[in-house]
Structure formats: C-alpha cells, structure tokens
Amino acid sequence: MIILGINAYHGDAAAAIVRDGELVAAAEEERFNRIKHCAGFPTEAVRYCLREAGIGIEDIDHVGISRDPSAHLHKKVLFAATRAAKQVRGKGERVKGKDVEVLAVTEDELISQRVRDQNGNGNGKGLFSQIRNRLANAAKVRDLPEELSKGLGVSREKLRARFHNVEHHRAHLASSFFVSPFERAALLSIDGFGDFISTMWAVGEGNSIKVLGQVEYPHSTGIVYTATTQFLGFPHYGDEGKVMGLAPYGQPRYIEEFRDIIRTEEQGHFRLNLDYFRHHAEGVDMTWDRGSPVIGRIFSDEYAQVFGPPRAKDAPLTDRDRDIAASLQLRLEEVGFHILNHLHEQTGLTDLGLSGGVAYNSVMNGKILLHTPFRRVYVQPAAGDSGTAIGACYQIYHEFRVPSSKQFRVPSFEFRVEESHSQRDTEAQRNSRQKERELETRNSKLETLVAELETRNPELETRFFMEGAYTGPEFSDEEVRNELGASKLSFEGYSDEEVTRQAARDLADGAVVGWFQGRMEFGPRALGNRSIVVDPRRANMKEILNERIKKREPFRPFAPSILEEHVGDYFEQTHPAPTMLMVYQIKSERRAEIPAVTHVDGSGRLQTVTREVNPRYYQLIEDFYQLTGVPVVLNTSFNENEPIVCTPRDAIDCFLKTKMDVLYLGNNCVRRNSFEF
Numbered sequence: 001m002i003i004l005g006i007n008a009y010h011g012d013a014a015a016a017i018v019r020d021g022e023l024v025a026a027a028e029e030e031r032f033n034r035i036k037h038c039a040g041f042p043t044e045a046v047r048y049c050l051r052e053a054g055i056g057i058e059d060i061d062h063v064g065i066s067r068d069p070s071a072h073l074h075k076k077v078l079f080a081a082t083r084a085a086k087q088v089r090g091k092g093e094r095v096k097g098k099d100v101e102v103l104a105v106t107e108d109e110l111i112s113q114r115v116r117d118q119n120g121n122g123n124g125k126g127l128f129s130q131i132r133n134r135l136a137n138a139a140k141v142r143d144l145p146e147e148l149s150k151g152l153g154v155s156r157e158k159l160r161a162r163f164h165n166v167e168h169h170r171a172h173l174a175s176s177f178f179v180s181p182f183e184r185a186a187l188l189s190i191d192g193f194g195d196f197i198s199t200m201w202a203v204g205e206g207n208s209i210k211v212l213g214q215v216e217y218p219h220s221t222g223i224v225y226t227a228t229t230q231f232l233g234f235p236h237y238g239d240e241g242k243v244m245g246l247a248p249y250g251q252p253r254y255i256e257e258f259r260d261i262i263r264t265e266e267q268g269h270f271r272l273n274l275d276y277f278r279h280h281a282e283g284v285d286m287t288w289d290r291g292s293p294v295i296g297r298i299f300s301d302e303y304a305q306v307f308g309p310p311r312a313k314d315a316p317l318t319d320r321d322r323d324i325a326a327s328l329q330l331r332l333e334e335v336g337f338h339i340l341n342h343l344h345e346q347t348g349l350t351d352l353g354l355s356g357g358v359a360y361n362s363v364m365n366g367k368i369l370l371h372t373p374f375r376r377v378y379v380q381p382a383a384g385d386s387g388t389a390i391g392a393c394y395q396i397y398h399e400f401r402v403p404s405s406k407q408f409r410v411p412s413f414e415f416r417v418e419e420s421h422s423q424r425d426t427e428a429q430r431n432s433r434q435k436e437r438e439l440e441t442r443n444s445k446l447e448t449l450v451a452e453l454e455t456r457n458p459e460l461e462t463r464f465f466m467e468g469a470y471t472g473p474e475f476s477d478e479e480v481r482n483e484l485g486a487s488k489l490s491f492e493g494y495s496d497e498e499v500t501r502q503a504a505r506d507l508a509d510g511a512v513v514g515w516f517q518g519r520m521e522f523g524p525r526a527l528g529n530r531s532i533v534v535d536p537r538r539a540n541m542k543e544i545l546n547e548r549i550k551k552r553e554p555f556r557p558f559a560p561s562i563l564e565e566h567v568g569d570y571f572e573q574t575h576p577a578p579t580m581l582m583v584y585q586i587k588s589e590r591r592a593e594i595p596a597v598t599h600v601d602g603s604g605r606l607q608t609v610t611r612e613v614n615p616r617y618y619q620l621i622e623d624f625y626q627l628t629g630v631p632v633v634l635n636t637s638f639n640e641n642e643p644i645v646c647t648p649r650d651a652i653d654c655f656l657k658t659k660m661d662v663l664y665l666g667n668n669c670v671r672r673n674s675f676e677f
C-alpha cells in the first residue's frame with residue numbers, strides 16, 4: 001500500500017510517501033521553490049517523493065491531507081453563531097460574515113478564500129444555518145484531486161487513489177507515535193491552531209490512538225507565544241525561536257502578568273484571558289506574501305496597557321523586552337508541564353510522543369524529564385505542520401492496512417510472504433518448477449520466522465522508527481561534480497576515510513566548513529547533512545558565523561552536535577536528542593571548553609549523534625575528537641537567510657555569496673583560496 005501525505009495551504013507545506021509502513025520520503029516545499037515556510041500546495045515536494053519512491057501518481061493508493069474542515073464543525077458553528085449574536089446585540093450592525101472571517105484565520109483551508117457573506121439578513125435570523133452552510137461549503141472549496149493532477153500535469157483520470165482528510169491534530173499525534181520507538185505511549189500535540197483545536201492529548205497503543213482531551217479555539221499556547229513574539233518586534237512566521245533564544249537574558253519579572261494572560265484549569269486544561277488578544281473577536285489576517293505566510297497582529301491593546309508600547313522591529317532590545325521573553329518562556333513551561341503531568345496521571349505512562357509547533361520549543365522539551373514523571377520522550381523531528389504530512393500517511397496506513405492487530409505486529413514479514421506468492425505465480429506461468437520449490441521453502445522459512453517473532457513482542461523490531469530526519473533528496477558524486485564543473489570551481493576528491501579526516505583538520509584549523517552529504521533533513525534542523533560546521537572551542541566563532549554568513553541577531557545561540565557516548569561528560573542530562581529538539585544544561589566545568597555553543601544561561605541545544613543514524617557525520621566528529629580531544633562540533637544550518645540548501649547548486653550558490661572557507665559536497669572539496677571571485 002502506497003500513501004501520499006500532504007500538508008498544504010498553510011505554513012511549511014510538505015509531502016511524504018509511506019510504502020507498506022515504511023517512510024520512503026518526506027520534504028518541505030520551501031527547499032525546492034526556495035520560499036521560506038512556503039504555504040501553498042507542495043507540488044515540487046510531491047514530485048520529489050514520487051521520484052524517490054520510483055513511482056508515478058497513478059501508483060498511489062491513498063492520498064491524505066492533514067486538515068479536515070468538517071472536523072469539529074458543530075463547535076465552529078456554535079462559536080461563530082455566538083460571536084455573531086454578540087455583534088448583533090452589542091453593535092446593532094449588519095452581520096456580514098465577520099465571524100467566518102474570524103474563523104478563517106483558524107482554518108487554513110479558508111484563509112485564501114476569505115469567505116464573505118453578501119446575504120446577511122441583518123438581524124441574525126437564520127444565522128446559525130447560514131454559518132453552518134457556509135462552513136460546509138468552505139470545506140469543499142479545495143479540490144485536492146484537481147490541485148494534484150494540475151500540479152503534476154497529469155489528467156485527473158490517472159489518479160486512482162482514495163482521498164482522505166485527516167484531522168490536523170490527529171495527524172500530529174500520529175507523527176509522534178507511529179514512527180516512534182514506543183509500542184504504547186502518552187501523546188501530546190501542542191500548537192497554534194489546526195481544525196479549531198490548539199492542543200490535543202491522547203494515548204497511542206499498537207495501531208490506534210485514542211484521544212483523551214483537547215483545548216479548543218480560541219485558547220492556545222502557540223497563539224500566546226506568537227502574539228508576544230509580535231509584540232517584541234519579531235513579525236515573521238517562525239520567529240518564536242528568537243524569543244526563546246532571548247529569554248535567558250532576562251528575568252521573569254512579568255510572570256504574574258503571564259499567569260493572568262494564560263490560566264491553567266483542572267484536568268490539564270488552560271484558558272486565555274481574551275482581553276489580550278484580537279484573534280477571537282476581530283479576526284486576524286493571514287496572507288501568503290509571495291508564498292510565505294504573514295500573520296496579522298494578534299495581541300490587543302491590553303498588552304501595551306500592561307507592558308508599555310510594543311517594540312518596533314529593529315529597535316534596540318531593552319531589559320523590559322528580555323524580561324517579557326523570560327516571563328513568556330517560563331509561563332509556557334509551566335502550562336506545558338501542567339498538561340503533561342495531567343497526561344501522565346491520566347495514562348500512568350512514562351513514554352511520551354510530542355508534536356505540534358510548540359514542540360519546537362526545545363527549552364521546554366529539555367526540561368520535561370525534570371518536571372514531569374515522563375522518562376522517555378520522542379519528539380517528531382518535523383514537529384510543526386510539515387510533519388503532519390507524515391502523520392496523515394500513518395493515520396491512513398493504520399486505518400486501512402491493518403484489519404487486526406495480529407497482522408500489524410509483523411507487517412514487513414507479512415508483506416514478504418505476499419510478494420513471494422505473487423512471484424510464485426509468475427514462475428508457475430513460466431513452468432519453472434525449481435523456482436516454485438525454492439519459493440515454497442522460503443515462504444515456509446518466513447512463516448516460521450513470523451511465528452517465532454510473534455512469540456517475542458515483535459512489534460518493536462519491525463515497526464518503522466524515524467530516528468533521524470534524513471528523508472530528503474540526495475545527489476550522486478557525478479551530479480555534484482557536474483555542478484562543480486559548471487561553476488568552474490576547482491576541487492579535490494577524497495576517499496571516504498580521507499574526507500572526514502581532512503574536514504576535521506579544517507575545523508580544528510578554524511575554518512568555516514560547509515558540509516553537504518547524503519539525504520537532506522526533514523524539519524527545521526540541519527543534522528549534519530546540510531550543515532555549516534565549525535570548531536566550538538573558539539569563543540569568537542559565533543561572531544565569525546554571524547558576520548560572514550548567518551547575519552543573525554547576536555543574542556541567538558548556536559548549537560552543538562556531540563557523539564552520543566560523550567553526552568554525560570558534557571551535559572547534565574543524557575536522554576538522546578538526535579534531532580536537536582532538546583536543550584540541556586552544559587556541565588559548568590565544561591562550558592569554557594566549548595564557549596561557541598554555550599548559551600548565556602549555560603545551556604546548549606544539542607544533537608546527539610550515533611554511528612547508526614548518521615555514520616559520516618559521526619565520523620567527522622570522531623575525527624575532530626581524535627585531533628582535539630573534544631567530541632563536539634558547532635552545527636548550524638546550511639543557508640544564509642533562506643531555506644536550508646537542498647541541491648549541490650544551492651550549496652555552491654550559498655558558498656559563493658558568503659564567506660565560507662571550505663565546502664564539502666560528498667567527497668569533493670572546494671577551498672575558497674583555490675579560485676578567484
């Protein structure tokens with residue numbers, strides 16, 4: 001069974017393909033069209049996924065999109081009707097579908113449509129049914145098969161797949177469970193909004209996920225973080241990480257104000273003090289500025305009443321701004337642990353799967369083991385909306401592929417048996433008795449193996465585990481060399497052993513190294529395949545990187561990659577963090593050793609690297625360790641204020657326009673002093 005998953009019409013549009021339970025490919029559209037957080041339809045990402053799977057669109061059995069406009073419809077209608085009724089009563093104005101516009105900001109499918117009611121009856125009569133009809137119509141607005149066939153340039157008749165809407169948070173939850181190492185786990189999706197819900201928690205077991213609780217629009221931790229990020233003068237989609245980086249510079253002296261802005265309630269719930277926000281009352285525009293999402297102002301004037309005027313973009317940062325960031329971060333953590341502690345109480349489980357945009361808050365994630373009873377945490381590498389493309393696939397896979405848990409337990413072996421039978425038919429047609437006998441023997445062996453595995457909890461052994469995030473395109477040496485040739489760059493080629501040793505020497509010598517290897521990462525983090533790597537022992541590396549390449553705000557930290565077996569030597573916690581979504585405290589005695597990756601509060605957003613998950617990157621750090629005695633490198637994404645590079649061409653362009661010293665593309669190395677500008 002082949003499933004295509006899609007996140008579309010929202011930030012971080014993406015596609016993924018799952019074949020017989022195995023994740024074959026996943027990528028964000030921004031990497032191909034070079035529009036950051038691109039929010040359209042992921043045509044190029046779909047094309048790539050098909051290419052990677054070696055199939056055409058006609059081979060797809062199911063297509064899932066991680067939105068379901070009809071989900072929670074009654075809640076949407078009720079909310080819209082209540083708001084509209086208030087407007088009618090309060091202002092005596094004609095109702096012109098204002099609330100549908102309000103809803104539009106919560107419902108990505110509607111964002112570009114901006115549904116407008118030209119037929120309001122002026123007194124609210126029949127309003128409920130009007131809104132219901134309008135929402136129901138809006139749910140049909142997008143014609144996914146049409147969009148897909150148009151995008152791929154094929155006739156619609158070619159599509160034989162069944163199409164599915166997967167509710168947004170169910171897609172998130174699925175992305176954090178069905179590819180996790182857990183057979184049973186508590187799950188939390190914590191987000192801005194999707195399908196009218198901001199937060200959903202659940203328990204995953206075997207091939208099913210049971211929802212236990214949720215927080216609905218307009219209450220959302222993500223909305224508070226985004227609103228405050230805007231107030232602090234960072235207007236872009238995805239700027240929340242900057243505020244997280246700013247927080248350790250401040251004191252949480254506004255914590256009581258934030259406890260008033262976001263209030264915890266019983267049973268893991270929370271509510272916003274809506275006086276501080278505009279989204280629920282006036283609506284907030286969300287538009288796509290040349291493909292990137294742009295969100296209108298969410299915070300209300302109440303913010304200025306309490307904190308003073310908003311910081312203008314590019315104005316100097318003040319103590320007040322830093323203290324607001326610190327208070328916001330602390331409050332997010334308090335609310336996050338409030339939900340998680342309830343989730344633990346409800347389930348009694350100590351394994352946790354985490355997803356949703358707020359799960360990119362690696363500072364909060366890193367403290368989960370310290371503030372909750374959870375002992376193991378799997379964070380979906382693409383925890384934000386791009387990861388719902390994967391979640392949609394697995395939700396469908398487990399819904400349609402597996403009629404019984406027994407079959408689910410040994411999926412890969414079951415498939416091999418099926419394949420053997422079909423091969424046997426082919427051979428029979430060719431009258432090859434010998435082959436038939438061989439296959440029968442093989443089947444019988446497989447059946448024995450299946451029986452054996454079933455007796456020892458085989459699920460963990462056969463289930464697909466997305467441990468890293470290397471699901472994107474890779475390029476052959478020939479393709480790399482062709483691009484280098486076309487760029488008229490001279491380069492040296494190294495053997496597999498030499499290339500990491502040479503790069504490690506460059507790092508130790510203080511070079512800024514572009515490291516382009518293997519398959520591109522999925523999600524926001526470069527994890528050693530599309531990375532810029534430098535020596536973390538050099539305190540000035542942060543400034544050098546910012547000045548020569550990244551041009552980032554000076555308060556933002558850079559992150560360390562560390563050989564997993566050395567984590568305990570350098571960090572206070574040792575739980576694996578293979579996709580750089582955990583921040584831990586660096587041991588105080590080690591901070592001076594790796595100053596370029598030590599944040600102001602002594603923390604580091606680490607990537608734990610194993611040979612199994614990324615052998616080449618592991619070897620690079622190992623070689624650096626052999627040279628220097630430090631099993632850590634500084635790892636930042638390979639880009640300059642643009643989406644992370646995808647192709648060798650992108651990498652060469654970035655190399656040429658920045659002041660990187662050395663570029664490794666596979667086994668090929670270009671040095672800056674080897675050519676003229």
Ligand SMILES: [Fe+2]
Binds near residue numbers: 191193194
């Ligand atoms: Fe989401």
